[in-house]
Amino acid sequence: MIVAERKKIPELVEMLKGHKKILVLGCGTCVTVCLAGGEREVSIISSALRIASRNSGYDFEIDEMTIERQCDNVFIEQAAEAIAKHDVVLSLGCGAGVQAIAERYSEKPVYAGLNTSFLGVLEERGVWTEKCSACGSCVLHKYGGICPITRCAKHMLNGPCGGSREDRCEVRPDRPCAWQLIYRRLKGIGELDRLKNIEAVKDWSTSLDGGVRMLIREDHRI
Amino acid sequence: MKHNSNLAKRIEAGDFVLTAEFLPRASADNSSAGATISSMSNVTAVNVSDNPYGPVMSSLAGSVILRNAGVEPVYQIITRDRNRIAIQSDLLGAACLGIRNVLCLSGHHQALTGSPDSSNVYDIDSIQLIAAVRQMRDQGILLNGTKIEGDFPMFIGAVANPFMKPMELNVIRLKKKVEAGAEFIQTQAIFDVEGFKEWIEAAQKEGITEKAAIIAGILPFRSAVEAENKRDKYMDMSIPDQVIERMNSAGDEEAQRKEGISICVEVVKEIKGLDGVKGIHILSGGRESSISEVIAEAGL
Numbered sequence: 001m002i003v004a005e006r007k008k009i010p011e012l013v014e015m016l017k018g019h020k021k022i023l024v025l026g027c028g029t030c031v032t033v034c035l036a037g038g039e040r041e042v043s044i045i046s047s048a049l050r051i052a053s054r055n056s057g058y059d060f061e062i063d064e065m066t067i068e069r070q071c072d073n074v075f076i077e078q079a080a081e082a083i084a085k086h087d088v089v090l091s092l093g094c095g096a097g098v099q100a101i102a103e104r105y106s107e108k109p110v111y112a113g114l115n116t117s118f119l120g121v122l123e124e125r126g127v128w129t130e131k132c133s134a135c136g137s138c139v140l141h142k143y144g145g146i147c148p149i150t151r152c153a154k155h156m157l158n159g160p161c162g163g164s165r166e167d168r169c170e171v172r173p174d175r176p177c178a179w180q181l182i183y184r185r186l187k188g189i190g191e192l193d194r195l196k197n198i199e200a201v202k203d204w205s206t207s208l209d210g211g212v213r214m215l216i217r218e219d220h221r222i
Numbered sequence: 223m224k225h226n227s228n229l230a231k232r233i234e235a236g237d238f239v240l241t242a243e244f245l246p247r248a249s250a251d252n253s254s255a256g257a258t259i260s261s262m263s264n265v266t267a268v269n270v271s272d273n274p275y276g277p278v279m280s281s282l283a284g285s286v287i288l289r290n291a292g293v294e295p296v297y298q299i300i301t302r303d304r305n306r307i308a309i310q311s312d313l314l315g316a317a318c319l320g321i322r323n324v325l326c327l328s329g330h331h332q333a334l335t336g337s338p339d340s341s342n343v344y345d346i347d348s349i350q351l352i353a354a355v356r357q358m359r360d361q362g363i364l365l366n367g368t369k370i371e372g373d374f375p376m377f378i379g380a381v382a383n384p385f386m387k388p389m390e391l392n393v394i395r396l397k398k399k400v401e402a403g404a405e406f407i408q409t410q411a412i413f414d415v416e417g418f419k420e421w422i423e424a425a426q427k428e429g430i431t432e433k434a435a436i437i438a439g440i441l442p443f444r445s446a447v448e449a450e451n452k453r454d455k456y457m458d459m460s461i462p463d464q465v466i467e468r469m470n471s472a473g474d475e476e477a478q479r480k481e482g483i484s485i486c487v488e489v490v491k492e493i494k495g496l497d498g499v500k501g502i503h504i505l506s507g508g509r510e511s512s513i514s515e516v517i518a519e520a521g522l
Contacts, residue, residue, distance in 0.1 A: 153331050154302070154342070158349035159395035161328045162383035162410060162458035170457040171331045183391045195394050198402055201306060201350045201365060 001121070002030040002094045003128045004037060004114040009048045015111050016049070016090065017058050023086040024049070024113065025079060025101065026066030027093035034128055036114050037092030039066040045092065045113060070097025076104050083108055136206030136213060142194055144185030149202075151178035157199040225359070225405075227322035228294050229267040230377040233406060233435045238494070239501035240522050241296060241408065241437055243269045244288065245508040246279035252287050258510045260291040264517055267323055269296040269408070269503070273303065274329065276336030282312055285321050296379060297321045300329025305345035306354065310364050313355065317374050325379040325408065326351040334455060349395075349402045352380055356403025380404035382436075384421035385414060385460035393424050400434045407434050408503045410458055411441035413465045413485070415492045422498045431498030438493050441505040442512045443482040446470040452507075483515055490520040 016022055024046045032038025046062045053060035065082050068075045070093030079101075083089055088109045091098040095116040102110035118130035133150040139157075140147055149155045153171045160179030163170025169177045186192045204210065232239050242265050246252050259268050270284035285295035297316050299309060313324065328348040332340045346354065354365050355378050362370045380399040386392045399407065412418045418438065425431050443449040446469035453461040465485060472481035486504075493499055502522060504513045516522070 153333070154328050154347065155344040156328060156347045158347050158398055160386065160391065161348075162381060162386055163330070163334075163456065164386055165457050166387050168457070171333045179391070183388070192394075195391075196398070198349060198353060198398055201346050201354070204345065 003034045003120045004116045013052045019088040021086040022062045024090045027070040028068040071100050143182045146182045225375045225377040227377045239266045242504040242513045243506045245271050246284035248278045256287040256291040267294040267296045272298040272300045296323040298325045300327045302329040323377045352402040379406040382407050383410045384418045408437045409439040411439045426498050435500035437501040437503045439503045440486040442486045445478045487520045
């Protein structure tokens, strides 16, 4: 899922100052699951903004709403009436959600209330980790299901760098070296020979480097 | 043309070679360091590092400075800051400017340099870089299939950290570097001689030392504090506690500096005669003046 975190209240206040009627719009999908932009967080952020507004002399009038998915026009439509009544939308969706709302309501300022962080998983209560860079050409089968593009800070495709330690990455002491994980995993499933092959340079054209991406499923188009 | 550097010739002749390291400064004028290095004796080639600790003069320009001063450079390229387009372009330029040795590395992550807020590139990794240089030289073509006009004579090097564990993974990676095209391997600084012996024996068993010249790295620390800082910050450096204790108990600043050199001299004595060791690489940590001292003290 998409993992995001809330922006700090002072940053939001700075962003919103000059506006009066503000709609804080949550999203019921990924950002609800990662506790950043669901109904609960809409309520918390709205309350915090009301307090900050009073304290700093801004005159925010804040309403709250959460729709199922901000990245889907069917659901965005449900917010049309509420959006029309406000000067500005503070979206607590991911970056895709913010843009989808902004494109649909071209006359209305739409601001991002979250920092969209990564594609990841819930590791344990309150801890999410990044797993996928959406490079558009998956190589996980070669690496025992552990992505070196995402989880190695240097995107090494042929083994660890010289700074690899069995218990940590060169870059951060609290993060494992992806290559140590790949090695153990491949050894465990009897596929260590995969590591002996030289992986040729990657074609990054399927990633963001190839320009903004678009997926067209002709079989689903009318 | 395969390659024609003095380093290549001397290694192929079976000579025990000596290389050293020059760290360009954050200056548009690195001529004084060039002069220091050109005065060193017995050194066959000098590596020019590629921004290991933050932005400084480019390794390409540094290599040219050395060449102009009569020193054969080993042009270091890391894959952190340049994509395959820039790297191949620089390599062609380097060959044009008379550079004949290249060392291929991934480089420290920018978080370990003075620019942690920088983005990185890592379009290709160090093994892919080695393979690219080999392809440019032996097949005369670039990664996109473009034919190179004329020769591209480059002697190809890579690095290895003998202390990266587990050993099985370490050797798999070393073997891949050689298979990709590395003809010489310069190692990280050795302080743990037993650990190094274990590594070179493992490399020998895999036939790696027959295919590539292992040039063993040493690094004279200036002080215990420097050794401690390097140990704590750079995971590619393996510095046993005894080394730091020894530096600490050596005494004042000058005594510690001399102890750093003595430690290197002892390491050289222990590893020089080992099977598979074809030379010594003196890492300078940016203090090129210490290189001559190590050479004299170790009788290199």
